[in-house]
Amino acid sequence: MTVNRTPAYATVSTGIAVPGQRPAPAPRVRDLRDRAGRSPRALLFGPADLVVITGLPGSGKSTLMRRAVPGRGIDSQDTRDRFAARLPRLLPYALYRPLVRLAHYAGLHRALRTGQGVVVHDCGTQPWVRAWLAREARRRGGTLHLLLLDVTPGTARAGQRERGRGVSRYAFGRHRRTTARLLGAVERGELPAGCGSAVLLDRAAADALRRIAFTG
Structure with missing residues (x-):
């Protein structure tokens, strides 16, 4: 499958709308x-759609969500920050990570029950x-739908330093391997099971995005 690189302005459901033209069905990968x-x-996605944003730690997922999906995103980093604000600074994250994950998935479950479109940090x-x-x-x-941020490991590491929260070498290596496999599969047109489409973003494309919304 050939990955589409046609100029476009907005993704509508699984298609891309070009000003002055009727939206046409889009390839599964943009x-x-x-x-x-x-x-x-x-x-722009359909009213019942769900969107997953994925990529290396430090690639800019949380930054993108805060800018483009205010109030409509479920970000595990936000849950972690809320716990960290209430706990002693010297307490290792590994000790309360299970509670963060439990709270994150509970919040995701509540968001899904509303029936509205949701953007999830993965x-x-x-x-x-x-x-x-x-x-x-x-x-x-x-x-x-899958939004995959494709940045170099160096860029991701720089992003971690900017936010003051890095991950261990072992954990980062694991993320690199899984992200590389996912990226390679998407570039071949092989989407994860259940995904209807994927959008590949580099840092410049992610920085240009100002809105991720659900219409209809």
Whole structure:
């Protein structure tokens, strides 16, 4: 399968709307990398759709969600920050990580019960989460979409330093392997089970996005 690089302005459901034209069914994969200032400013999905944002730690997932999905995203980093604000600073994250994950998935469950479109931060190492979201999307008559941030390991490490929260070498290596496998599969047109489409973003394309919304 050939990854599509046609200029576009907004993704509508599983298609891309070009001003002045009727939206046409889009290929399952849209590549928005290397567009040199021609990236879309908004991605628009159907009202019952679900969106997963994935990529390396430090690739900019949380930053993108806070800018483009205010109030409509479920981000595990937000849950971690809330716990960290209430606990002693010297307490290792590993000790309360199970509570963070439990609270994160409980919040995701509540968001899904509303029946509205939801954007979810996924680190890429939990495929069962995507399987859960795919089932939920089918149940509500929508589609699960994947937004994959493709940045170099060096860029991701720099992003971790900027936010003051790094991951261990072992954990980062595990993320690199799983993200590389996912990226390679998507570039071949092989989407994760249950995903209806994927959008590939580099840092410039992610920075250009100002809105991820659900219409209809």
